[in-house]
Amino acid sequence: MSVIKVKNLSKIFGKKTKEAQSLLDKGFKKEEILEKTGCTVGVNRASFEVEEGEVFVIMGLSGSGKSTLVRLLNRLIDPTEGDVEVGGENLAKVGKETLRKVRREKMSMVFQKFALFPFRTVLENAEFGLEIQGIKKEERAKKAKEALELVGLGSFIQQHPNQLSGGMQQRVGLARALANDPEVLLMDEAFSALDPLIRKDMQDELLDLQQTMKKTIIFITHDLDEALRIGDRIALMKDGSIVQIGTPEEILVSPADDYVERFVEDVDRSKVLTASHIMKRPETVDIEKHGPRVAIERIREQGLSSIYVVDRSRQLKGYVTADDVKKARENEEKDLHSILRTDMPTAELESPIHEIFEIIHDAPVPVAVVEDGKLKGIIVRGAVIAALANGNGVTENA
Amino acid sequence: MLDFMPQIPVAEWINRTVSKTKEKFEFIFDPIKEDFGKFVETTADWLSQVPPLIVILIVAIIAFFVSGKKFGLAVFSIVGLWFIYNQGLWEELMYTFTLVLFASLISILIGIPAGIWMSKSKWAQTIITPILDFMQTMPAFVYLIPAVVFFGIGMVPGIFASVVFATPPVVRFTNLGIRQVSDELVEASDAFGTTGSQKLFKVELPMARKTIMAGVNQTVMLALSMVVIASMIGAPGLGDKVLTALQRSQEGPGFVAGFGIVILAIIIDRVSQNLNKG
Missing domain, CATH: 3.10.580.10 (CBS-domain)
Structure with a gap:
């Protein structure tokens, strides 16, 4: 069953979005549209479905529109056109109240630079989402502690984020997202700010957690190795468009076009092929x-x-x-x-x-x-x- | 060549506007003058009646704790306040302090909400910024004139003029502090489904606290400097002593009262700065 259905989702930044949209529909390229209208195409008619319990990786180089795309999913950025269906509700069209409810209960986000609240303790950070929902103090503390235990930070709850290392800070970020028990986890370059060894540990840990949690995860990355390691399926983005969607093997073995092929050329095949x-x-x-x-x-x-x-x-x-x-x-x-x-x-x-x-x-x-x-x-x-x-x-x- | 037009009667217009305002809003100004004036006066009297020793001890204890249990500021407070008492200026000090207290409180109560509004609305920012520039660059003495028209002479017009003069920094710093909250934290807050006020109180204001407190510190210091000027329209206190000394060209008493103001300024400044660190 698909949890998220994205249909023809576009985001155009700039003033003449209507004009740009019609050019886009006629098949003009990103640069041509920029030249003609002064508008930047962030995401160009992306369509995909994400299944329940799947780790869906959206990968692309910087400027490919992947971070914009993930923000369209929980509408931190308003889409110019298209639909985002989450649990039967078209988020692109719902009112503020419903959107807030979905953000509180169904989707949580983990950020590249952690985005922890420095004036709150680790526990209070993990409690944030529950606090926003108006859940009582004891209950939210209990749930937040469970989430922190899950990511291995059970004994650090009274520290402040700046007392922790980068890897530990991102665990807090993950715990904060998990404490809400959301259906969908949006992870925006969640491990990109960590150094390579810690990053690998975090990937392993996420995969371990996923074995028991079975969340639907949308993971944004610019790192193909990371995408291949953790993704059940990968969507490759270029210039705002999705170029190919497939399993890691499909992407490696039969790249859809030259762009994907060049992309996968440098991959350490020994880690991917089985x-x-x-x-x-x-x-x-x-x-x-x-x-x-x-x-x-x-x-x-x-x-x-x-x-x-x-x-x-x-x-x-x-x-x-x-x-x-x-x-x-x-x-x-x-x-x-x-x-x-x-x-x-x-x-x-x-x-x-x-x-x-x-x-x-x-x-x-x-x-x-x-x-x-x-x-x-x-x-x-x-x-x-x-x-x-x-x-x-x-x-x-x- | 330049005389193609007779003098524009701007002064006339302002005169008319001010007196019209006074007429129209007398029903507001008069009760403020009467009731609030009485309230301020009572507070000042009450403070003057507290035994100075107790006041000095309380200030010393506050200074000790806010400066992280260090003795420097506490000792300075004791010596400084005792000096003012010794010079026979205790009552004046209490009056000046009362004026500063009310002027600062009112400035902050107006300034922080205005700053929040500015940070949330581009439109508000466009309108308020030039007003703040105006308030800060206009010579402070000028505010004394309408203050007298509206509230007569005494403490209330002094507070009014001080509020006009002292509010801009806290507005600016509140606006700045909230705008400086990083995009990621704002996004994080939004992503967890905060309402506007949840975001403000749980994320933006705590993040902006230090900047806002710096603005509060500035506002308090400006209020203090204005309270001295306000003695020209009959506000009692240390400033009044300075003014009298000036009029009689008595440099001794003038400087002594001046020292009193400096001591008060240092204590207020250090205490409020240390509050910010905690």
């Missing part, structure tokens, strides 16, 4: 039906030095090497049990490439990719290197 992208269909023998004879045949056919062994339901049992199979055949053994080896490297379907890279270099056999114990594929060294080197290798193998 085992499932680069594995091949494996050659196997069935331990219940096949003996050394079949095994040696398949090994020869494919020019391998070893082969994976499974049972009838494709559960991975181990592997046998060509040398062992030859000896077993000479000794006229009937099955493979005696020569079965189990020291193979394994990976999950979702394992990122950089993990596979670490285990593959001194492994005697290709990496086995398993899901619930079933062999799904194998990864050879060449595939990892190809994937790290360029995108084309990936698509071929995937």
Whole structure:
């Protein structure tokens, strides 16, 4: 079920917005409109839907309109045209009273520079949204404490924001937003002001929290790595327009146009691509039906030095090497049990490439990719290197 | 060449406006003159009757606590106030203090709401700014004239003139303080669904507090300086002593009364500045 539906949402800054809007509808570009009308197109007819419990990332470079877009969602900026439906209500059209209610109960926002109130303690900051709703002191303190516990700040509640580090301040910002128990969390470059290590910790923590909270999160960032790490889906923005919406894989593997492609060129692919992208269909023998004879045949056919062994339901049992199979055949053994080896490297379907890279270099056999114990594929060294080197290798193998 | 027109009777117009205003609003001015005048006088009398030792101790204790439990200001207050008492100016000091107190309170009560209004409305800012400029650049003595027309002579016209002269800083600083609240904090407040007054009282005014207090400090100091000038229209107190000394060219008593004003100014300034730090 989609929680937020955005349809043809536009924001034009300037005086002649009507004229600019009609030029925009005729397909003129941002620069042309600026030249003709003096108006700046902030957001150009954006449309998307965000599902319940989804982490939806809006990413783009500075000036791409992403911060404007998120402010159109809770109407900190009034849209020029278009609809924002949240829980059946079109926020672009509602009156002040309803808007206030939605902001108080359904949507909370986390800000890039934290935007904490310096004259309030950490607890009072976290209480802010509840206080605004007129909730009693004891109750709001209780809820705010819970939110602060959640982000790991339970013992700092009496401090003032300026006594905390940047990472901790943003946790307060997050707790303040969570204390309201909103359906939607708007995070505007929430981690961009933090240094890289802290940023990574915060991303992990957000993902951990999300496992239990299942909030709908709209996350704005200019950092593609961050987008790929935390986004279930990503919307890429350029010059106020959404260029592509898709899962991280879709964006990486099939970029919609040159702009997206150039964008994703620099990505550290090892963090994004997973085992499932680069594995091949494996050659196997069935331990219940096949003996050394079949095994040696398949090994020869494919020019391998070893082969994976499974049972009838494709559960991975181990592997046998060509040398062992030859000896077993000479000794006229009937099955493979005696020569079965189990020291193979394994990976999950979702394992990122950089993990596979670490285990593959001194492994005697290709990496086995398993899901619930079933062999799904194998990864050879060449595939990892190809994937790290360029995108084309990936698509071929995937 | 320049005489193409006879003199424009501006002075005449102002005269007429002022006397018309007096006629029309007598029903307001008269009760202010009578009742408020009595109230101020009673307060001053009451203050003069409190034993000086108790006043000195109270001021010293306040000074001690607002300056973060340091002795400097407290000791200065004790010595300074004792000096004024010693010079036989205690009653004058109490009158001057009363005038400053009322003038400041009224200025702040008018000034802070005006500043808030200015910060919220571009239109209000456009109108109020030149009025404030006018109020501050017009020589302070000029206000004494309509003050006398409206309220006769005594403490009330003194307070009236002081309020006109002392209000601008607190208006300006309140406006500035609220406008300086960062956009992000205003956005944060809006994003959590604050109403206009919630935003004002829970975010903007607390954020602007220090700036507003700086304005209050300025206003109090201006009120003090005006109270001295107001002695020319019969406001009693230390200023009156200075004026008398001037008229009789007695430099000794003139300076002594002047010292009294300086001591009062320093105590009020330091106490109100320290309040701001806390």
